[in-house]
Amino acid sequence: MQLGHGFGRAAALAVLMAGTAPMALLAETPADTLVIADAIDDIVSIDPAEAFEFSGVDLNNNTYDTLIELDPTKPGELVPGLAESWSVADDGMTYSFKIRPGVTFSSGNPLTAEDAALSLRRVVKLNKTPAFIITQFGLTPENVDQMITADGDTVTLKTDKAYAPSFVYNCLTAGVANIVDVKTAMANEADGDMGNAWLKANSAGTGAYVLKSFKPNEGYVLEARQGHWRGDAKLKTVFMQHIPEGATQRLLLEKGDIDIAREMTPTDIEGLAGNPDVKVQNDVGGQVYYLGLNQKTPALANPKVQEAMRWAVDYKGMTDTILRGQWVVHQAFLPLGFLGALDENVYTLDIAKAKALMAESGLPLPLEVKFTVRNNQERLDIATSLQNTFAQAGINLVMDVGDGKQGLEVYRGRKHEMTLQTWGPDYPDPHTNASTFAMNPDNSDAANATGYLAWRNAWDPGPLNALTEAAVVEKDAAKRAAMYEDIQRQQRDNSAFVMMFQQAKQDALRANVNGFFAGGATDAATYWTITK
Amino acid sequence: MTGSPVSGNRAFVLAGRIGLGLGSLAITILGLLLITFLISRVVPIDPVLSIVGERATEAQIAAVRAKLGLDLPMWQQFLIYVRDALTGDLGTSIRTGEPVAAEIARYFPATLELATLGTIFGTLVGVPAGVLAATRPGSLADQVVRVIGLMGYSMPVFWLGLIGLLVFYGQLDWVSGPGRLDPTYDMMMQFTLTPYTGMILIDSALNGAWDVFGNAVSHIILPAGLLGYVSMAYISRMTRSFMMNELGQEYITTARVKGMPEWRVVWVHAMKNALVPLITVITLSYAYLLEGSVLTETIFAWPGLGSYITDALFAADMPAVLGGTVVVGAVFITLNMASDLLYRLVDPRARA
Known part of the structure; x- marks a missing residue:
């Protein structure tokens, strides 16, 4: 038997608090906010030059962009990102990327070919763990200023060998190749770290979202940017909660307090069967x-x-x-x-x-x-x-x-x-x-x-x-x-x-959530495509 | 009159007692710091390597070692550790690179809020229940209090918490789910309101943001009720036993023979004497909750001190573990001092 609502609340509060208290609010996430529950304790750093764990790369995929992108709707297909077009010279060792005009960083700084070159050089110079994705083309902190150069609206990348061109392009879609606003990062430099410590709690990219707050092992908040080159993100805010317990995620999802649950066990997923308010997305x-x-x-x-x-x-x-x-x-x-x-x-x-x-x-x-x-x-x-x-x-x-x-x-x-x-x-x-x-x-x-x-x-x-x-x-x-x-x-x-x-x-979503791409075998999660 | 030498004596004795109290406090804190310091030196984790990472050169390692003072003799390192701790510097967390003191300042208020509400609940319900049981031993009321107490003692908090969530949040919808706030209110708290204490109930009230306050109440009520239930079980059992003891004393019989109303016999005469041990019981259960209840915090996704220390332990983040330990120790010492002071207020024998 379910007690009458008003009486039920009054009784519960009287028992629990022995006093007066406002009532529980309706369990539904705000229309312009995406609430995700995931286990994000794998994050070591969210500086793109250092981020190398799944949760951190997922986050950066939404706050930064790369020169060449993977189309989330067509797995494996390369599409223009911050570069409008690209080509390789006959020697197979010189690549050119023409930078898309009119793109700005979240700081308001305009994106130039020089910025893109600085950002890729920064990865090589910082030489954190994921740097090898870029340095494997023969780049070193010593030669990178000559190997990656900018001229007008074009960035030029030289490699040490004639690799299969698709190999080079594919690498430039990785999280480590996200283009960072190096000028902003350098303005927050400490002890010669090229802004590495600052970027562990802030974002400085051209992405559809900007990082509003980041609390390790607790969660983060992203805010959509206006006038993004790809078209604005559909949802204004992304709220990530670190909830490691699958059972807790399931409870929250079925109640409608979260939109996406990303860390559920098979038992939790099975328990969702028959609930018309949620769906399971296989990838x-x-x-x-x-x-x-x-x-x-x-x-x-x-x-x-x-x-x-x-x-x-x-x-x-x-x-x-x-x-x-x-x-x-x-x-x-x-x-x-x-x-x-x-x-x-x-x-x-x-x-x-x-x-x-x-x-x-x-x-x-x-x-x-x-x-x-x-x-x-x-x-x-x-x-x-x-x-x-x-x-x-x-x-x-x-x-x-x-x-x-x-x-x-x-x-x-x-x-x-x-x-x-x-x-x-x-x-x-x-x-x-x-x-x-x-x-x-x-x-x-x-x-x-x-x-x-x-x-x-x-x-x-x-x-x-x-x-x-x-x-x-x-x-x-x-x-x-x-x-x-x-x-x-x-x-x-x-x-x-x-x-x-x-x-x-397997991700579990509220039934009204559409357009979520977990990234397949090759990419990271995209939030900017989501509607609800 | 012989008043002046006597009062002089009294002042002397009082000053001596205060001095003794402060002295023992200082020694306790020093002991606490010594133990945590020794633990930090015994564990097989090199703080230098944790900081500089794997790529560091010998020179970099030596530089950090000197910067941390690890090249100094042990006693000197201890003095520096004590000096830093007393000025509020608990070192830097290895996981996050943030000062431990700043992190604890974020986690501890969440625990303080929860533990305080839990203790208030446990006391307000536990003491009257214990008195009720003591005045009617063997009655139905006594049995009910005993069974409820026994359940609080013996049922795993983890299970109680999950069932509480399923029933009150999942089915009945009377309270909000895990976490301290809904996302909307969480963002209001983070981005538009002024944080004063880190305790959301108090901060939202000070900001006059009553919608945030209301949401915080609906989130805290279940975990606080759960912790309150567990401490209530303990407090009611102890109250019953203290009261039974007092009610069997001759002065109670005398009071009743004199025709004193029963409520006065129980609540004034007997309670006054049972209060002294009861203060210890309540203080101890409060201190216990302030350590942070790891299981409750996990189920309710409550970012409190218990889960902070546990997570730090799993990540081998020793500065964070030790910082948390020092804070828990300091809480115990402070509450002990507070209960000492309370004794003096209620028990004339304890006042010099």
Whole structure:
């Protein structure tokens, strides 16, 4: 029985407060405001030159623009962004970008070719982790002033080799290539940081939105800008709330207190069935789940142990239960949707085989391995399943649970033994994953090449280095795809990695919310297209 | 008359007591700082590496080490730590690069607001319930108070909170959901109102923004009610036992024999004596809530001290953990002092 509204409120308030208090307001988000719930504790920085985590790149995709963009409505298609047009010279090493006139930064400064050049140079000079996406074309802090130049309305980029042009263009759609208002950033410089500290709490871009407030681990507020070159954003305000609990997100969504829930478990998603006020939006995801085995731990460098682990994962059991609707089995580093993606899964759960391989390894059993896992329900579920099946094969996993950032620091410092990680491509070109899973030019500690997952696991890919380098300059697309398939098979069967799953994204939206693009396998989230 | 030497003695004794009180306060705070300092030196986390990152050169590391004073002898580092802490400098958070004191200044008011409302609720309901149970032992009222108290003791806060949300927010729509404010009011609070205390109820009232105030009330009422229920369970049980003890004393029998009205016997004579231990109980439960209730804060997405310290711990952000610990310690010490002062007001024996 539901009590009469007025009486109900009065009774509740009398009981709870023993006094008078105003009533609960109608649960509905304001018409011009988009309210999103997500887990944003992965953010380390939102300076585009440094942002390299999903939540931060999603945010920046709406406050900054790139020279060349991916059309959110047509996955994989390159469209003009801050550059109206672009071309490559006959030598294959000189690229020109003509800057769109009449664009302004949120500061009011007009965008010039000089600004675009300054911004790209800033990435190279700051040299934070994602800088490699740009510097891989042969740019260094020393030569970048000559390699990236501005003349009139044109920016010129010189590369050290004749790469496949699509590779270069694809890289320029990545978050690190977002064009920053360097003049504003430099006005807020501290200790020669080129405005890096200031940009951790502010935005200075040409994007459809401007950052109004940013509170780490709490949320952020974006405000739409007037007269954006792409056409104004439909909703005036974006309000992001950090709500890590899927159950809490579901409650808020069903009540209409949030418009989009982005961190729901399969159970939460299933619970939404039959509610006409909400809908579930399926999208492909670019992330892959894998285990990283630090080769500095001798037992984990043993090929028998590595193979045993590949047979000791309950792939199907997990995707049928705890990961249902969110991940599918995918034992290769290129997500489906990419050129050269490999659609064959050769490993299944086979404890007897894993056990036999462990016995062949010559190691004293059971083998004890420290297992670094991020404190997040899904990961803990996977880790528990692995702990169970690995134990049957003779490998005892000792869990070391911490938050996203802590785990990342351990991983980037090569201080883990085994870790459960996801990886998302940085740009829509196969080289993005090939160059990190199958390439590691200098495996020394001093190299500190944290951008290479192979380096993070202290793994030397040997001949795969050369194969990957050949693939990135191969102009024949079919040949290039075949090369990546070969690299993936070798990496899958003999490396410091156990490739497990590819993401299948599910976002839950209020029924009236339209035009949300989660970004597919290749892009970040767009808020400016959303209506409700 | 021998008045003047006696009053001179009294003044001397009083001054001595105050001095002793302040002395013990100083020693307690120093002890607290010493323990947190030692913890920060024992944990296997290098603050320098956390600050400079992985790419730093030896020279950069040495420079930061010197800047942080880590090259000095331990006792000197401790003195600097005490000096900084006393001037309100709790270091810089590794996660966010913000001063810890500024972050705590943002999180602590949220907890203070919640804990204060919870304690008021727990006291206003818990004390009368305990008295009721004590005056009618074995009656239906006593049984009801006992069962309600037992539930508050034994049910997990996490479960109670989720059920509370499902029922009062999800089904009945009497209160607002998780968080301190709805987005619209949150943005008003962030961008148009003047923050004075960080406590939304007080700030919105001071700004005269009654719609924000109303929204804040509808958000805080459920978590505060939940915390209040848990402390009520404790306070009512303790009140009952203190009152039972007093009501069995001979002076109560004497009062009743003299024909004093029962309400006066209970609420004036017996309560006055039960009040002394009761103050300790209420203060302790208040201090407990001020630590920040991590589970309640998680369910209600409440950005309070408990979740701040927990998150910091997961991120190995030691300056933030220690800063939070110092604040919690200081709260305990302050509340202890306050309850000492209250004793003196209610108990003549405690006044020199």
